[in-house]
Amino acid sequence: xxxxxxxxxxxxxxxxxxxxxxxxxxxxxxxxxxxxxxxxxxxxxxxxxxxxxxxxxxxxxxxxxxxxxxxxxxxxxxxxxxxxxxxxxxxxxxxxxxxxxxxxxxxxxxx
Amino acid sequence: xxxxxxxxxxxxxxxxxxxxxxxxxxxxxxxxxxxxxxxxxxxxxxxxxxxxxxxxxxxxxxxxxxxxxxxxxxxxxxxxxxxxxxxxxxxxxxxxxxxxxxxxxxxxxxxxxxx
Numbered sequence: 336x337x338x339x340x341x342x343x344x345x346x347x348x349x350x351x352x353x354x355x356x357x358x359x360x361x362x363x364x365x366x367x368x369x370x371x372x373x374x375x376x377x378x379x380x381x382x383x384x385x386x387x388x389x390x391x392x393x394x395x396x397x398x399x400x401x402x403x404x405x406x407x408x409x410x411x412x413x414x415x416x417x418x419x420x421x422x423x424x425x426x427x428x429x430x431x432x433x434x435x436x437x438x439x440x441x442x443x444x445x446x
Numbered sequence: 447x448x449x450x451x452x453x454x455x456x457x458x459x460x461x462x463x464x465x466x467x468x469x470x471x472x473x474x475x476x477x478x479x480x481x482x483x484x485x486x487x488x489x490x491x492x493x494x495x496x497x498x499x500x501x502x503x504x505x506x507x508x509x510x511x512x513x514x515x516x517x518x519x520x521x522x523x524x525x526x527x528x529x530x531x532x533x534x535x536x537x538x539x540x541x542x543x544x545x546x547x548x549x550x551x552x553x554x555x556x557x558x559x560x561x
Contacts, residue, residue: 369549376554377554378448378450378536378538378552378553378554378555379536379538379550379552380448380552381549381550384549425489433479433491433494433502433504434479434491434550435491436481436488436489436491437488438488439488439489
């Protein structure tokens, strides 16, 4: 069975600082990995996805993630965060018919 | 705006009651997914429909049922409601079967409060 683990439930950070949100996955087969973001009172939207090819994936709003097969990780990074990045971030893995989400990491950016 | 419409946005009801949540997918999308988001369980996959047929089932209780109609909109029916059913229910759509590569487009959710 496939699953994802988000190690941090909350990450507080000051504006313009770098941030890394951690995600580890388990799967016995090839994986397709995703990061979604949920802004307050909104639905989820896709930040970026890894399907194949380059292990460094760039997404919207300056976010990027690196697929590391040996570490079974897909950590999300941004070199300099803004107040507007405050949101809940979900890592997800896909099997043939559904997305399986992690428990989410709340990123709180302070001025 | 994802193009996925969910109604109602908010719903307050009592234990033992029955409610229906409605979802209109993005124009042209054939697949509809339902997810439940609660504080203690996170985002849980409930069920998926593709072009009117049930294709995948997750952690959906027997008190819950869903269907997708010929016009591709979907309804999630929750009956004999319990306090623990209070949650945010999301609908998402995609053009085809997820097939490992797809992106889901989420609605803004229906917040159900059971008193």
